[in-house]
Amino acid sequence: MSKTYNLTTPLSEADVVQLKAGDIVYLSGIIYTARDAAHKKLIDLMDAGEELPFDVEGSVIYFVGPTPPKPGDPIGSAGPTTSYRMDSYSPRLINEKGLRGMIGKGKRNKDVTDACSKSKAIYFGATGGAGALLARQIKSAEVIAYPELGPEAIRKLEVVDFPLTVINDTYGQDLYKIGRAKYEVK
């Protein structure tokens, strides 16, 4: 049976090992945005042995490229993008930098789910295409790196009760497989 949790970032190992695929999490605190272009730059910095633009330990990265904000709004529409494009980058952030959570939509590969099990991280799903609804839970947004990437710049977001579902937990479970198996008619 799925449970509901309210968690605040940064996340600890204890925060994430209690979560199981299918659980609902309302997340509050600071999270960071990054898509493929920003991930590539982060990995390049790691290869060069340089500091990353934010402290990844215990943090949560949201895969999103928002629409431009209207005057007075902190952010435009901001739903998740498809996560597999980050698959080649995420394991290093999890294993070497202590990333605890990722928010996106769609399947992850085995390297990512293995890293989630090994180093205790969670892949959360947010509802794709619910950009207007999700933006309501974002209270502030600030570009902290790579402004030249436009929508793909790294932003520091303050979120309150951001609605998430656990897709991949730290036990190798995958909601996409479990959920589909339940309703598949052969």
Added chain:
Amino acid sequence: MREIKYEDIVKSIRDSIMYSGTNLPKDALLKMNEAYEKEESPVAKEVLKQLLENADIASSEDKPLCQDTGLAVFFVRVGEDVKVIGGTLKAAINEGTEQGYKDGYLRASTCHWDTRANLKDEVGYNLPAVIHFDLVEGDELEIEYAAKGGGSENVSRATVIPPAAGRQGVIDYVKEVVSNAGPNPCPPLTVGVGIGGTFEKAVISSKHALFRTLGSVNEDATLDSMEKELVEELNKLGIGAMGMGGTQTVFGVHIEKNPCHIASLPVSVNVQCHSSRHTVIKL
């Protein structure tokens, strides 16, 4: 000759794009409500509830439904007796696109294929638009527009199957594409299928099929029966809203056919997410 002013085309396109970005069309909204009623999985039902709420917020707060406001895709039917005054039709469509995306605070998503640099300054804001022209009889101008997101485009596929595979071959291929796509294209989906023609004709037909009104009936009896069979088969895959498991995986399957070469049977499957933003402009 009927004359249509360049600036009238620009304005119609701008306004349609801005409206489409924040208002889910009636057909998609109807299907979403239907899916919400029918869905058996509590998790998928919750997703559909969020999506209905999202459509409400987007419309009332004039905020884009989704951050992926797509590449702008147009199918244009130009009457041979239409003359555009003050510029070319293609330039008017592109200018309307740029104005609509900019003024509507929609995202500029076109980039260079290799450097991935955004083209908003070099080429124009969310330009170039993808435009398919068709020259027809008469003095009317009909422009169909859709915002085509990347997530659903990424799982779209085309192939050429042996003619002997026939109807079943087409059905099996569509099932394979949707099954492999799983959660990635943001289901419930509209599935556009193009059959026949040459390779590229099938692909363009599958795109055009997405513009048809959801819930409308295919006039071709064979295609109609295939569409109904596919809706049932695809829902049996159990993917559900956002792939979290459920009974409502598709809003509809739309098939377009073309005569083809005696040696080939091209099949293309173009997938559209639940946020099926499309509209028709008549001038």
